[in-house]
Amino acid sequence: MELAQQLINGLSLGSIYALIALGYTMVYGVLRFINFAHGDVLMVGAFAGYYLAPKMQDIFGRWGTLPVGMAVLFSAMFICAILGVLIEFFAYRPLRKHARLTVLITSIGVSLLLEYGGQILFGVNVKPFPDLLPTIRVPLGLGLSVSSNHLVALGVSGILLLGLRCLVLYTKFGMAMRALSQNRDAAALMGVNINAVISLTFATGSALAGAGGILYALNVHSIDPLMGILPGIKAFVAAVLGGIGSLPGAALGGILLGMVESLIGGSAISSYRDAVAFGILILILILRPAGLLGKSTPEKV
Amino acid sequence: MEPVQPKGIKIILILSVTTILLSLIACKKSPENVGVPSIPIGLYASLTGAEASFGIDSLRAIQLATEEINNHGGILGRPIKLIVKDNQSKAGESSTIVRELISREHVVALLGEVASGRSLEGAAIAQKSGIPMIASGATNARVTQAGNFIFRTCFIDAFQGKIMAKFMNSLGIRRVAIMADISTDYSIGLAKSFAAAFSALGGQIVAQQNFSEGDKDFHAQLTALKGAKPEAIFLPTYYTYAPLIISQGRQIGLNIPFMGSDGWDSIEFLNIGSKAVEGTYFCGHFTTDNQDPTVQNFVKAYYQKYSATPSSLSALAYDSMKLLADAIGRAKSTEPTKIRGALEDTKNFPGVTGSITFDKDRNPKKPAVIIRIQNGKFTYLETLSL
Numbered sequence: 001m002e003l004a005q006q007l008i009n010g011l012s013l014g015s016i017y018a019l020i021a022l023g024y025t026m027v028y029g030v031l032r033f034i035n036f037a038h039g040d041v042l043m044v045g046a047f048a049g050y051y052l053a054p055k056m057q058d059i060f061g062r063w064g065t066l067p068v069g070m071a072v073l074f075s076a077m078f079i080c081a082i083l084g085v086l087i088e089f090f091a092y093r094p095l096r097k098h099a100r101l102t103v104l105i106t107s108i109g110v111s112l113l114l115e116y117g118g119q120i121l122f123g124v125n126v127k128p129f130p131d132l133l134p135t136i137r138v139p140l141g142l143g144l145s146v147s148s149n150h151l152v153a154l155g156v157s158g159i160l161l162l163g164l165r166c167l168v169l170y171t172k173f174g175m176a177m178r179a180l181s182q183n184r185d186a187a188a189l190m191g192v193n194i195n196a197v198i199s200l201t202f203a204t205g206s207a208l209a210g211a212g213g214i215l216y217a218l219n220v221h222s223i224d225p226l227m228g229i230l231p232g233i234k235a236f237v238a239a240v241l242g243g244i245g246s247l248p249g250a251a252l253g254g255i256l257l258g259m260v261e262s263l264i265g266g267s268a269i270s271s272y273r274d275a276v277a278f279g280i281l282i283l284i285l286i287l288r289p290a291g292l293l294g295k296s297t298p299e300k301v
Numbered sequence: 302m303e304p305v306q307p308k309g310i311k312i313i314l315i316l317s318v319t320t321i322l323l324s325l326i327a328c329k330k331s332p333e334n335v336g337v338p339s340i341p342i343g344l345y346a347s348l349t350g351a352e353a354s355f356g357i358d359s360l361r362a363i364q365l366a367t368e369e370i371n372n373h374g375g376i377l378g379r380p381i382k383l384i385v386k387d388n389q390s391k392a393g394e395s396s397t398i399v400r401e402l403i404s405r406e407h408v409v410a411l412l413g414e415v416a417s418g419r420s421l422e423g424a425a426i427a428q429k430s431g432i433p434m435i436a437s438g439a440t441n442a443r444v445t446q447a448g449n450f451i452f453r454t455c456f457i458d459a460f461q462g463k464i465m466a467k468f469m470n471s472l473g474i475r476r477v478a479i480m481a482d483i484s485t486d487y488s489i490g491l492a493k494s495f496a497a498a499f500s501a502l503g504g505q506i507v508a509q510q511n512f513s514e515g516d517k518d519f520h521a522q523l524t525a526l527k528g529a530k531p532e533a534i535f536l537p538t539y540y541t542y543a544p545l546i547i548s549q550g551r552q553i554g555l556n557i558p559f560m561g562s563d564g565w566d567s568i569e570f571l572n573i574g575s576k577a578v579e580g581t582y583f584c585g586h587f588t589t590d591n592q593d594p595t596v597q598n599f600v601k602a603y604y605q606k607y608s609a610t611p612s613s614l615s616a617l618a619y620d621s622m623k624l625l626a627d628a629i630g631r632a633k634s635t636e637p638t639k640i641r642g643a644l645e646d647t648k649n650f651p652g653v654t655g656s657i658t659f660d661k662d663r664n665p666k667k668p669a670v671i672i673r674i675q676n677g678k679f680t681y682l683e684t685l686s687l
């Protein structure tokens with residue numbers, strides 16, 4: 001029974017990882033580098049939610065908590081989308097023609113900038129994240145139950161994942177993005193506006209990170225300027241686990257990682273949770289270097 | 302055409318100019334009372350980072366104590382010069398800054414730290430250099446075992462563990478689960494001493510789960526603890542984690558009392574935990590409810606200076622500075638070895654956290670207070686000693 005309970009916990013944690021992992025994998029798909037600042041965008045999303053929640057309560061409060069929650073979620077996603085576009089424009093675009101390693105190091109720089117800039121701007125102390133929605137236990141029968149926040153995390157992630165899938169498969173932007181990930185020069189020759197697509201990719205990925213930030217903060221009840229580091233790394237692992245560059249892979253990797261973490265976290269070896277999670281990553285990469293759903297391509301480096 | 306200057310040389314030039322400027326700033330002496338040399342005392346604390354609130358509470362109290370001492374003519378007619386360094390709450394930083402305090406600032410004694418892990422770093426160096434050190438909130442037994450130059454103003458983990466075991470036993474609790482932070486000496490030490498003492502009283506430890514620094518999601522561990530059906534959960538962690546764990550515990554339906562240790566004693570605990578921490582208990586060093594005039598004067602002075610009520614850590618830090626000043630006065634010297642000797646001979650020093658006499662391990666003998674969280678406030682429940 002406890003096992004099933006842990007799997008339910010893991011599914012909700014994993015769905016948040018999946019949301020964040022998508023941002024890594026999308027950027028990797030179009031630009032072929034890992035945006036290490038992605039986890040910190042999540043932190044900015046959570047802080048946006050923290051500061052906006054009282055304001056949204058004033059505006060939408062009279063219609064109940066659901067509109068407030070949704071307003072906070074969407075505004076945090078919007079702020080993160082703008083932040084993502086700005087990061088790309090100022091930090092990565094000038095380096096477009098440089099070696100990928102240069103951009104990678106720059107992304108670590110941006111990450112540190114956000115973390116320590118956040119400490120100056122928001123203060124170093126941990127802040128309590130407001131309960132946007134009333135928290136209740138939803139009984140599932142058989143002695144199992146799930147917290148409403150977990151359900152919200154699962155539901156919102158599910159909807160966003162589906163939305164992203166439609167965006168990528170059935171829209172012009174999605175097609176342009178896929179074209180770009182196959183061959184940037186050829187896509188440019190076919191009239192795809194490379195800069196616009198890259199900006200939009202960052203906007204989409206960062207918006208998902210913003211949503212992830214809100215959901216994560218709702219579940220752990222607190223935020224601080226360094227909160228993005230750990231989920232950022234975990235989501236990166238999830239993206240690699242599922243096969244970096246593959247969107248379904250990122251989702252699968254995230255959910256898998258969340259479940260493994262929950263199972264280990266509730267066992268006798270709980271203190272080795274991260275060690276086991278990363279051990280599994282190493283094992284999978286040895287057996288399937290391209291990740292679970294990744295296509296192995298000949299290395300060009 | 303302009304002469305071409307290679308980029309490398311430019312960078313070297315800029316770097317060397319900056320270095321020279323910086324060293325000039327570093328060498329600049331601050332103006333002091335002419336003729337009377339001040340007594341340099343070093344404080345290392347976590348002024349930023351995860352446990353910033355601890356460090357700032359200590360710093361404020363020590364600054365208050367220093368001011369009071371200097372306003373009354375200093376010690377041996379000399380003012381105290383407090384030199385403060387920040388370790389950013391990070392492991393490894395304290396040893397660097399303590400070395401700096403000793404070798405560059407030539408401090409005659411050291412104050413710090415609140416955390417046991419970081420105090421251990423400083424203690425090793427203070428002992429080797431023969432500089433007396435008084436830790437304020439560091440409750441791990443190993444801190445003063447670093448050597449005969451290391452003292453503290455707080456009780457130790459083993460004592461706290463035993464007190465909490467005695468307290469839970471007195472409430473009639475028989476089945477307890479433990480959740481500990483395995484990345485701090487503090488949490489591991491407390492979990493161990495509690496488990497031993499509680500079992501000795503006939504209680505049962507039904508489960509133990511661990512987490513490590515940086516973890517935010519505790520649902521997995523809490524679900525496992527809930528499965529063991531405990532009557533209370535012992536949570537010996539700092540205020541940064543405890544309220545998160547309690548809130549998440551309430552979320553999964555763990556509606557039993559959580560019991561903690563002095564690491565909870567920060568106003569942040571109440572801010573982060575809000576309603577979830579209602580009805581929890583911990584043992585602390587100090588309560589502002591104590592009507593003793595020494596305590597009330599301290600609370601008043603602290604409030605006047607900072608418009609805030611002092612925490613336990615403020616009280617312990619305040620005592621550490623006053624104790625040190627008292628020892629320097631009795632030693633009639635600023636010789637580190639003589640200060641150490643005088644510290645060791647301290648008898649019934651009237652501190653705000655109780656009367657302090659050191660035992661043979663340089664730990665003070667004093668009781669603990671049990672604090673209950675009621676109506677969003679820390680309220681005094683009882684005083685317990687073994």
